[in-house]
Amino acid sequence: MSAPVGEVVGRIAEVLRRPVAAVQFDTELAAIAPDSFVLVEMVIELQDEFGVRFEHDDMAGLHTVGDVVALVERRRVS
Amino acid sequence: MTAPDDIASDEEPFDGPSALDDPTVVLPVPAPGRPGLAPARSTMGDTQRWLLSFYRTSEISGALFFGRLARAQRPGPIQQDLTHHFADEAQHARYWTDCLTELDTEPLKLGVAYQDQYLAAAGLPANLMEVLAITSVFERRVINQYARHLTVPELEPAVTRTLTRIMQDERWHISWVRQALKNMSAEYGRDTVKAAVRRFERADREVYAATISEHEERVSFILDRAGSAR
Numbered sequence: 001m002s003a004p005v006g007e008v009v010g011r012i013a014e015v016l017r018r019p020v021a022a023v024q025f026d027t028e029l030a031a032i033a034p035d036s037f038v039l040v041e042m043v044i045e046l047q048d049e050f051g052v053r054f055e056h057d058d059m060a061g062l063h064t065v066g067d068v069v070a071l072v073e074r075r076r077v078s
Numbered sequence: 079m080t081a082p083d084d085i086a087s088d089e090e091p092f093d094g095p096s097a098l099d100d101p102t103v104v105l106p107v108p109a110p111g112r113p114g115l116a117p118a119r120s121t122m123g124d125t126q127r128w129l130l131s132f133y134r135t136s137e138i139s140g141a142l143f144f145g146r147l148a149r150a151q152r153p154g155p156i157q158q159d160l161t162h163h164f165a166d167e168a169q170h171a172r173y174w175t176d177c178l179t180e181l182d183t184e185p186l187k188l189g190v191a192y193q194d195q196y197l198a199a200a201g202l203p204a205n206l207m208e209v210l211a212i213t214s215v216f217e218r219r220v221i222n223q224y225a226r227h228l229t230v231p232e233l234e235p236a237v238t239r240t241l242t243r244i245m246q247d248e249r250w251h252i253s254w255v256r257q258a259l260k261n262m263s264a265e266y267g268r269d270t271v272k273a274a275v276r277r278f279e280r281a282d283r284e285v286y287a288a289t290i291s292e293h294e295e296r297v298s299f300i301l302d303r304a305g306s307a308r
Contacts, residue, residue, distance in 0.1 A: 015150075036197040037139075041146040044206055048152060054204040056274070062202070 008069045011049055015042040025066035032065075042068075052076055125296050127178065130237070131186035134174035136220075137244075139191035141167035147209060156206070159254045166247045173240050180236040192289065199288075200281035207262045211274035214255045215282045221248040 013023040018032050033039045046068070047053055052075035061067055144164030151157035178185050196216060203209040224241045227233075233241075263271050290297055 035194065036202065037143045037146055037193075039202055040143070040197070040209060041150050043202060043204065044147060044150040044209065047205060048150060056204045056208065056277075059202045059204050 005069055005073075008046065008050065008072050009065065011046060012042060012065055012068060015045050023065050025064065025069065027065045028063060029065065029068070030063075046072055050076060123183070126181075126237075127183050128186060128188075128296055130174055130178055130181075131188055132192070134171050134178070134185050135188045136192045137167050137171035137174060139193045140164070141171060143193060151206075156258060159258070163251055163254070166251065170244045170247065173243060177236045177240040181234060192285070195285050195289065196281065199285045200278050205266075207259065207266045207271060208274050208278075210255050210259050210262070211271065212278040212281075214252065214259060214275060215278040217248060217251045217255060219282055219286065221245055221252065224248065 009023055010020055013020045016023070016032050016034075016038060022032060029039060033042070043054060043059075050072050052072055054071065054075065058071055058075075062071065141164045144160050144167060148157055148160035148164055151160060175185055193216070196212070197203075200212055203212055224245050228238065228241050228245075259271055259275075
């Protein structure tokens with residue numbers, strides 16, 4: 001079962017403390033995360049929230065919000 | 079006081095190499111540099127002030143990092159230990175502030191903590207196991223650095239006292255993280271956990287070498303003094 005895209009985007013916005021409007025699919029994570037610690041929190045939070053687990057190889061492909069959403073969806077169905 | 083040999087005798091997580099046994103990793107942790115400091119006995123005042131401020135900044139960053147992790151966890155044993163861990167790190171920052179005050183100086187505001195470079199080199203941890211793997215490597219780096227600092231002759235009592243006090247907590251940090259990683263081996267696979275630890279150890283050596291190189295003038299004193307004390 002895939003996670004509603006809006007929920008994932010909303011959670012990302014919440015963890016990064018950004019308005020949802022500022023968190024678009026093509027938004028670069030580096031542009032909205034104040035530091036890498038926040039990204040770690042986001043990664044852990046999303047896995048807990050949506051019951052998925054990311055693997056090491058997944059991380060290299062995470063550049064935008066859309067990448068994160070796609071990863072959550074992929075892990076939800078795998 | 080926790081001696082380096084005591085640390086080295088600890089069981090290494092997942093058979094990973096110990097930073098203490100690696101001659102290329104001269105010191106560990108948060109920051110290098112050193113000290114001498116103090117008013118009357120030393121001409122290294124600025125250097126020591128920088129190093130102790132570096133430690134302090136690293137501890138603050140550690141507290142914030144583990145605080146974020148604790149917040150992201152559901153209530154349970156891991157969150158409990160993470161909460162304990164970030165409380166310790168915050169206290170350590172306070173100890174360094176108190177130490178600097180006792181040495182009649184003030185902390186420097188340093189922009190970037192050691193951990194910031196760490197994640198840049200190691201890459202983003204993918205899951206909680208990887209976060210703990212990088213933590214285990216980092217904590218060993220820290221305690222080894224503090225142990226190395228303790229071998230510098232004629233340390234001010236305030237510095238010795240602070241290092242010793244913090245190292246007691248650091249030993250618990252290493253212990254709980256090691257146990258958590260062992261517990262996670264069943265879920266993630268022992269080989270996967272070991273591979274993560276080794277990957278982060280490589281990153282650790284890279285960052286440490288870069289840090290030493292960048293701050294060579296500040297750290298050479300502690301390296302030289304500690305080396306001559308052995």
